[in-house]
Amino acid sequence: EDKVVQSPLSLVVHEGDTVTLNCSYEVTNFRSLLWYKQEKKAPTFLFMLTSSGIEKKSGRLSSILDKKELFSILNITATQTGDSAVYLCAVEADSNYQLIWGAGTKLIIKP
Amino acid sequence: DGGITQSPKYLFRKEGQNVTLSCEQNLNHDAMYWYRQDPGQGLRLIYYSQIVNDFQKGDIAEGYSVSREKKESFPLTVTSAQKNPTAFYLCASSRVVTSTWTQYFGPGTRLLVL
Numbered sequence: 487e488d489k490v491v492q493s494p495l496s497l498v499v500h501e502g503d504t505v506t507l508n509c510s511y512e513v514t515n516f517r518s519l520l521w522y523k524q525e526k527k528a529p530t531f532l533f534m535l536t537s538s539g540i541e542k543k544s545g546r547l548s549s550i551l552d553k554k555e556l557f558s559i560l561n562i563t564a565t566q567t568g569d570s571a572v573y574l575c576a577v578e579a580d581s582n583y584q585l586i587w588g589a590g591t592k593l594i595i596k597p
Numbered sequence: 598d599g600g601i602t603q604s605p606k607y608l609f610r611k612e613g614q615n616v617t618l619s620c621e622q623n624l625n626h627d628a629m630y631w632y633r634q635d636p637g638q639g640l641r642l643i644y645y646s647q648i649v650n651d652f653q654k655g656d657i658a659e660g661y662s663v664s665r666e667k668k669e670s671f672p673l674t675v676t677s678a679q680k681n682p683t684a685f686y687l688c689a690s691s692r693v694v695t696s697t698w699t700q701y702f703g704p705g706t707r708l709l710v711l
Contacts (some may be wrong), residue, residue, distance in 0.1 A: 490639070519697065528687060528702035529640075576641065584655070585700065586684075587639035 487498040488513040492588035500596050503565050507591045509575030510557040519558050520585070521549055529573050529574055532560070562593075570595045600624065603688050604665035608708045610675065610682060618673045618706045620688035627693045629671035630700065634655060634685040643686075646671055647693060675708065684711050 490511045499505055509519065519549045522529035535551035535558055542549050546565075552557045562569055563590045571594050575583040601622040610616045622629065628647045632640040642655030646665040660679025665671055671690075677680045685707050689700040 495637075504603060527704045531699045531701070534699060576640075583639075584645065587641070589637060589639045 487587050488577075488579055489584050490575055490588040492573075492575050492591050494591060495589065496592040496594070498594045498596060499565060501565060503595075504563045505565060505593060506559065507521070507560040507562075507573050507575075507593070508557060509560070509588055511575075511577045511586070512556065513577050513579035513586060515579055516553065516556075519551055519577040521558070521560050522576065523570045524574055524590070525570075532573075565593045565595045567595045567597055569593060581591060601688060601690055601701055603686075603706050606704070607711050609683055610708060611711050613677045615674055615676050616618035618670070618675070618688075618708070619673060619685055620671045620673065620703055621669055622671075622690045622701075622703075623669060624692070624701065625689055626690035626701075627668070628691045630663065630689040631655075631663065631671070631673045632647075632687045632689065633707070634687060634705075640687065643673065664671070682708055684708060 493508045518534050520534050521532040533549045538551055538553040546563045549560045572590040574590045575588040604619045612627055620627050624681045630645040632644040634640050641657050643661050644652055644663040646652035649665055652663050652665050685705050688703040691700045704709045
């Protein structure tokens with residue numbers, strides 16, 4: 487059965503800290519892995535990763551994929567209170583355009 | 598502005614009642630999706646549609662129904678057969694382009710049972 491597992495489930499850090507969120511997966515015919523940030527309502531897209539070892543970067547956020555070990559990490563440096571959110575990982579597998587979602591990591595940044 | 602709208606923001610359902618959640622997009626996207634989100638769980642796919650007049654069941658379709666009569670609209674009906682409907686419902690759409698795409702989400706509808 488295809489599955490996506492995120493860890494930790496929740497994380498509390500202080501402003502300025504660096505955090506690393508993990509997403510591991512077991513799917514048939516991997517196509518891509520996506521990271522989303524969900525604050526109060528709709529998830530907003532962060533990154534799409536399809537190739538191993540190529541870092542995607544946007545400001546203080548970066549992500550990388552390891553297709554051999556079947557995981558991805560999302561790094562946030564110099565965290566700010568606005569980074570507090572649930573971070574969702576999803577994997578597209580096969581060719582049916584469906585995403586398999588992880589349960590999310592709830593990140594709380596304390597001032 | 599282009600985007601996805603969902604209505605209502607909050608919806609209350611009485612026992613035995615069917616309720617319909619609206620989802621509209623003006624992004625000219627081919628594919629549309631309905632997800633259910635419960636606390637501590639990932640998004641679970643209810644139904645999806647890749648083209649007008651066609652839709653497929655997702656992982657938890659029982660107790661739900663959909664229609665796709667227009668490209669822009671993908672309403673979800675929560676029927677009385679859905680015994681535990683209290684959840685946050687998210688609608689999404691995507692432009693299906695070969696192997697790369699992303700889903701864009703609406704603001705969600707929170708359904709509560711009275």
